[in-house]
Amino acid sequence: MDKSLVKKVSENFAQNFSGEPVLIYSPGRINIIGEHTDYNAGFVFPAAIDKGIVAAIQKVDAQKGSPKDRSTATAIDMDETIYFDTNNLNTENLSSWHAYVIGVVAETQKLGKEVGNFNIVFGGNIPDGAGMSSSAALENSVVFGINELFELGLTKYEMILISQAAEHNYVGVKCGIMDQYASMFGIENSALLLDCRTAKAEPFAIDFGDYQLLLFNTNVKHKLSDSAYNDRRAVCEKTAELLGIEALRDATEEDLEKVKDQLSEEDFQKVVYVVQENNRAQAAAVAMKEGNLEELGKLIYGSHNGLQNQYKVSCDELDFLVDLAKETPEVLGARMMGGGFGGCTINLIKKTAVADFKEKAVAAYTEKFGHACSPYEVALSDGTHKI
Numbered sequence: 001m002d003k004s005l006v007k008k009v010s011e012n013f014a015q016n017f018s019g020e021p022v023l024i025y026s027p028g029r030i031n032i033i034g035e036h037t038d039y040n041a042g043f044v045f046p047a048a049i050d051k052g053i054v055a056a057i058q059k060v061d062a063q064k065g066s067p068k069d070r071s072t073a074t075a076i077d078m079d080e081t082i083y084f085d086t087n088n089l090n091t092e093n094l095s096s097w098h099a100y101v102i103g104v105v106a107e108t109q110k111l112g113k114e115v116g117n118f119n120i121v122f123g124g125n126i127p128d129g130a131g132m133s134s135s136a137a138l139e140n141s142v143v144f145g146i147n148e149l150f151e152l153g154l155t156k157y158e159m160i161l162i163s164q165a166a167e168h169n170y171v172g173v174k175c176g177i178m179d180q181y182a183s184m185f186g187i188e189n190s191a192l193l194l195d196c197r198t199a200k201a202e203p204f205a206i207d208f209g210d211y212q213l214l215l216f217n218t219n220v221k222h223k224l225s226d227s228a229y230n231d232r233r234a235v236c237e238k239t240a241e242l243l244g245i246e247a248l249r250d251a252t253e254e255d256l257e258k259v260k261d262q263l264s265e266e267d268f269q270k271v272v273y274v275v276q277e278n279n280r281a282q283a284a285a286v287a288m289k290e291g292n293l294e295e296l297g298k299l300i301y302g303s304h305n306g307l308q309n310q311y312k313v314s315c316d317e318l319d320f321l322v323d324l325a326k327e328t329p330e331v332l333g334a335r336m337m338g339g340g341f342g343g344c345t346i347n348l349i350k351k352t353a354v355a356d357f358k359e360k361a362v363a364a365y366t367e368k369f370g371h372a373c374s375p376y377e378v379a380l381s382d383g384t385h386k387i
Contacts, residue, residue, distance in 0.1 A: 038176025048186020131338020
């Protein structure tokens with residue numbers, strides 16, 4: 001956790017409000033493998049990271065001079081402030097980060113919980129559009145904060161369902177549970193093999209020995225991402241319905257052949273990808289238990305191939321960085337990470353090669369696309385908690 005970020009948020013709160021706020025840290029996440037399987041009730045392999053959101057939050061009735069019928073939310077990185085009344089929420093035409101904050105309040109109220117007015121100031125150090133789930137980190141920081149303030153008695157699992165519902169109903173992205181789960185339940189120095197059907201996870205202490213994880217942010221986010229995400233989810237749900245099963249997690253490749261003639265070839269390849277990726281996520285757990293990093297690397301490369309050529313959620317910038325990794329013997333595996341159409345690649349690379357590969361990749365990428373990519377080394381973090 002970045003102490004300078006905590007200081008920045010705390011000082012901004014003190015400049016604008018009185019009283020001692022509750023301070024919350026909510027991390028972003030990476031995902032080693034298992035992409036687009038979460039909303040198919042499948043397996044994923046995420047971990048919370050040491051980049052996230054810091055929020056300072058306090059009840060208005062604990063602060064001198066604050067209007068009792070008004071909440072204030074300030075995003076200091078965007079230099080934006082919004083006002084709302086939790087007793088008379090307007091949830092129409094929400095935009096940007098407003099939808100995450102107000103959506104979480106609205107979904108909490110749907111559970112019959114009384115949420116009073118509050119002031120919140122937040123800031124973060126998750127790179128914008130990097131696919132590290134800044135949205136889930138923000139949602140979790142808000143729901144965790146109001147649960148503390150108003151003693152709502154919510155469990156962490158109830159909190160992540162509220163965060164997910166806010167994303168579905170107010171942001172319009174029909175996400176699975178992985179991002180919110182990893183951000184809330186992360187364990188330091190561990191990744192989580194998460195079964196998205198049962199919402200139970202097996203922690204894996206991460207020690208890659210002579211290897212480590214390295215991210216490259218393409219610094220692009222193509223506009224297609226949200227609509228394409230929802231379209232693909234619809235294809236998956238349609239196919240599960242055709243098969244008479246709850247989710248594609250229950251399908252085999254042989255099952256898919258039975259409905260192949262009812263799908264376009266493009267949609268058929270998408271659902272085949274989901275079944276194969278679910279298998280790869282489980283195989284990755286076996287490889288990690290056995291310490292077989294070469295096999296893990298092959299599975300990671302296989303994941304990218306499926307995302308690029310079957311699920312079709314990659315882009316030129318992501319593919320370029322993965323191809324560059326394939327030409328580098330010290331990289332065991334690389335793939336795009338997140339929803340797609342931009343964001344980051346994740347690379348399993350030999351520690352001694354990190355500096356040279358960073359330099360090589362940034363130079364080649366800049367020459368190709370006219371702007372730089374950004375390398376990030378991340379540590380695995382505990383989930384959402386009070387500071």
